[in-house]
Amino acid sequence: MSRFQMLSDAQWDLIAGFLPARTGQRGRPFADARTMVEGIIYRYRCGIAWRDLPPVFGPWQTVWKWHRRMAGDGTWDQALVVLCANADAIGAVDWSVSIDSTIARAHQHATNIARPTGAKPNYKNPLLEPVDHALGRSRGGLSTKIHQLVDGHGPPLVIAVTPGQSGDAPAMIPLLDQLRVARPVGRPRTRPDAIRGDKAYSSRAIRAHLRERGIRTVIPEPCDQQRNRKHRGSHGGRPVTYDRADYGNRNVIERRFGHLKQWRGLATRYDKLAIVYRSATVLNAVIAWTSHLGDMP
Numbered sequence: 001m002s003r004f005q006m007l008s009d010a011q012w013d014l015i016a017g018f019l020p021a022r023t024g025q026r027g028r029p030f031a032d033a034r035t036m037v038e039g040i041i042y043r044y045r046c047g048i049a050w051r052d053l054p055p056v057f058g059p060w061q062t063v064w065k066w067h068r069r070m071a072g073d074g075t076w077d078q079a080l081v082v083l084c085a086n087a088d089a090i091g092a093v094d095w096s097v098s099i100d101s102t103i104a105r106a107h108q109h110a111t112n113i114a115r116p117t118g119a120k121p122n123y124k125n126p127l128l129e130p131v132d133h134a135l136g137r138s139r140g141g142l143s144t145k146i147h148q149l150v151d152g153h154g155p156p157l158v159i160a161v162t163p164g165q166s167g168d169a170p171a172m173i174p175l176l177d178q179l180r181v182a183r184p185v186g187r188p189r190t191r192p193d194a195i196r197g198d199k200a201y202s203s204r205a206i207r208a209h210l211r212e213r214g215i216r217t218v219i220p221e222p223c224d225q226q227r228n229r230k231h232r233g234s235h236g237g238r239p240v241t242y243d244r245a246d247y248g249n250r251n252v253i254e255r256r257f258g259h260l261k262q263w264r265g266l267a268t269r270y271d272k273l274a275i276v277y278r279s280a281t282v283l284n285a286v287i288a289w290t291s292h293l294g295d296m297p
Contacts, residue, residue, distance in 0.1 A: 004056050006041050007034070011290035018079040019070075031062050039063035041287070044280045047264025071279035074127050076286055083289040084157060085182040088189065092293065094152025095189075096218075096246070098196040098253040099175065101168050102261070106135055106142040106269045113272045121162035123174030126278060134274035136163025144269050146260070146281055147171045149179060154252040154259075155292050156285040157181070161278045168200040173209055194218055196250040202240070218242050218250075260284055 007015075012034055019033040039057030043050060053060040070076060087093050115132045122130035134144050143164030148156045158178045160171060176195075180188040194216035202219050210217045221229075221240040229236035261267040263284060271277040 004042060004054065005038055006045065007038065007287070007290075008294070010294050011287065014083065014290045014293065015079050015286060018075055018082075031058060031066070036063055036066040037283075040067045040280070040283065044263045044265030044284075047268060047270070049270075067279065068276060071273075071276045072127070076279055076282040077126070079286050080156075080282055080289065081180075081182065083286060083293065087155075087289065087293055088181050089184060092153075093157075093181065095193040096152045096196065096249070097149055097157065097179075097192040097194070098152075098250045099147070099149050099172060099201065100198065100250075100253045100257070101145050101147045101171070102257040103138065103140065103164055104144050104146060104261075104267060104269045105140055106144055106164075110269050110272050110277075111135060111142050121166050121171070122274075123160055123162075123171060124177075126160060126178075127275060129273055129275050132163055133272065134161045134163055134277070136165040138164035140164075144274070144277065146257075146266075147175060148253060148256065148285075149175045150253045150256050152249065152252065153292060154256045155288045156256065159278065159281050159285060161274055161281070168197075169203055169206060172197070172201050172206055176209075191215060194246065196247060196253075198250070207240075216243075218246050220247065256288070259288070 015037075016033070019037065021033065035057055039053055039060075040063060042057065043053055043063070050060045050064045053063060057063055084093065113133060115135050121134070122128060135142055136144075138145075145162045145164050145166055147160045147162065147168070149158040150156045158175045160175060160178075162171060176190075176192075179192070180190050182188045191213055192215060195210060196218040199220050199222045202221050202225060207217055207219070219240075220242060226239075229239070260281065263280075266277075266280060266284060269277050271280070
């Protein structure tokens, strides 16, 4: 496999059906879908400008147009849904899920776009470009926050992007609402067995929501919430308990973010549009699932 090719033949077979193919009609020459996808991966893996794509991938404008079109129509989201369903059908999905977020610093080339402030983050419709383009000012400057809900092995199930200053806790319930893994018979599965999160996700509203849905909560309680509960006496409720040993398994999402940021174009955001940047993170998740399914016996 050359340095210009990242996908194996087995991985390509899993995603080829989601991409446009030749129709046989006359017209302009049709670009090879695999070459286009490899070009997109190469660009984000190396963090280069689109104009600097090696000639082996063809005109950079064609590769960009493919990526922009697939970001708009949700091609990689459809692929992720099907791959998750296929993995669940063979028992490859661990339903003890973990949730967390990571910050990606925005390059100056991504920020020279009008971005009205004060808009609420877009959690419900990831294919709709938010008004603020998921750009916000955190301690490190203009940045974007990537939220992921991953299964017990690490591959992502749900992905969202928000401005860098947005909180983690408000994104939790919307991400859970988007969790839908189709099954051959009956309704899609939408409820995990357990959810692991750090102290940023500790709140009464979140714990009540998870308790109502019968989801085991593996989230520690911050010191300030412990003091407030003790200060209220009997009205503060019972102490929070969680499985400390199971909480250690939350490292899968930290390792997933480590793999994601091996792509320099994701570790630093160069894209102006949030849907284009998110599409690349979903493509990274699709490749993670193809690799995971390829490792199954």
